[in-house]
Amino acid sequence: MKKVVSVSLGSSRRDHRVNTVLLGTEFEISRRGTDGDFERALAILRELDGNVDAIGLGGIDLYLYAGRTRYTVNDGLKLLEAVKKTPVVDGSGLKNTLERETAYYLRKHTGLLPPGSKVLMVSAVDRFGMAEALAELGCDMTFGDLIFAAGIPYPIKTVEELEEIAHKTLPEMVKLPFHMLYPTGKKQDTQDEKKVEKFGHYYHQADVIAGDYHLVRRYMPGGLKGQLVITNTTTREDVEFLREKGVGWLVTTTPEYDGRSFGTNVIEAVMVVLLGKSWEDITPEDYLEMMDRLEMKPRVQELGRRP
Amino acid sequence: MATHQEITESLKAFTEGYSKNQRLKAMNRDWDRNVLVLADDIESAHTLVLKDGELSFSEGKTVDPDLTVISNSDTLADMFFGDITPTEPYMNGTLRIIGSEDDILRLDFISLLIWGE
Incomplete structure (x- = not known):
């Protein structure tokens, strides 16, 4: 064993x-x-x-x-x-491969990710492989790294700009306590109501919401219209949470x-x-x-x- | 030890760096804040004002700051000149920032977007 x-x-x-x-x-x-x-x-x-x-x-x-x-x-x-x-x-070793393949799989085997799909990635620097694959497949990308991590209402629209901003900020951001960058502990069971209210429209405007589940959950508004969520780890309670918010489809990348x-x-x-x-x-x-x-x-x- | 004048010069460089960056201005249109910059080893106070995406500064204190940045004069001058990033002095306690965690993180991002690699 x-x-x-x-x-x-x-x-x-x-x-x-x-x-x-x-x-x-x-x-x-x-x-x-x-x-x-x-x-x-x-x-x-x-x-x-x-x-x-x-x-x-x-x-x-x-x-x-x-x-x-x-x-x-x-x-x-x-x-x-x-x-x-x-x-x-x-x-992170597996994620890069697995999540790229997930994007390709959805395009090839389902009708859930047609070219031009409006995709919100709540955070992309933790899953650059998925970001690149979705952009390569012709999706209309919004990378929410600045919006949700820093509260800066600036949607990053291209992988190139994401990379440029990441090069400027990540060398220092990685030195900060991780809890400043990512919800840990009890924060994972709650939502950031201020940001939900302020930035929830980015979710409403998207056809597809992708990224780490805890980040997707933390900022997700209600009243979604059947959007597709692509994420990693979910429990039964998480699935219910997504259903209640109006998510139509859930794709998880791991078995x-x-x-x-x-x-x-x-x-x-x-x-x-x-x-x-x-x-x-x-x-x-x-x-x-x-x-x-x-x-x-x-x-x-x-x-x-x-x- | 840096002088009050050097801190003033560093803030001038910081605001000029900011003003040249149209993207930063667009990013901060929603973020009106008064930031008090205080040295703890010399008599020196400045106020940075972010309003409608524009950044300006003046010498002296503001009454009701949203954020207060406190450090020794050398660190303040080095930081606003872009010679050091705020992260390390913040992490080792040389730099103290009083305000909400969201505002602190946002100020850090702005600084990195002006001076980052």
Whole structure:
């Protein structure tokens, strides 16, 4: 039995444990949320180190991207460095491949993402692969990084401008406490009402809303008209939340076990175990091959009818 | 130790850098704020005023600031001249900013968009 644990700065309300068999290997996969408590996350990581087969870091990004340039988030690095023996990943290696493929899959196999679709990416520097793929597919992009992270009502419309602004800001932003950039702990269970009111129209104007679930949720207004949401991790409660807001379709990029989709950090940790390679040696082709062997496809769920 | 005059010059460079940047002006049309800039090692106070996307400054204090930026004179001058970013002094406590977290983050972004790489 291989043990994979996701240690998350997110809410402990989302904790769970499942047993599954993948490519003939038995896995016990569990999640331990620390409600935004950084020190507790460090303690759990030290406790798990050497006692499990792989660790995923959730609720935090280790890396943010501006094109091909990768910036390391200081707080993420502190967590990474607490683990000395066990492979530890944040999902960013897989995310780049998986989310590109999700965009291509939707175009090829569904009618949900026609050219010219108006796409709001609530944040793109944490998933540059998806941003590039959606733009390449001819979507009308709005990158909301400045809007939702900094409260600056400036929609970034091209990947080039996103990259330029990211190059200017990310080298310093990654030094800030992560909670200033991303909702951690209890904040994940609430909405930022001021920003929902001020910036909710960006959601209403979009056909597709894409990005990290906690960010998508935090700023989502009510009264949506059947929009498509492309995101990573959802629970049954999350699906209900989206339905109540008027979301019509939900696409999750990672597989579902026991009624919930897992974060990319968990899936990447599982893949590291299955591949038996160190993280640095794993290539996008390895991820693609593994996705194929695991028959991983985006999960497309209709939540309601488009008007 | 920097002088009051040097801080004034740095704020002049900062506001000029801002004024040349049409994109920044567009970004801040919704954000009217008074920012008090205080040195804690010399007698020096300035007020930055953001209104309708335009940035100006004056010497002296404002009565009711939305944000207060406090640091030693060297750090203030270096920061507004763009020689250092606000992040490091903010993180090590040399720079204190009093205001809402959203406003602090936004001010940081503005500074980086003026002086960033």
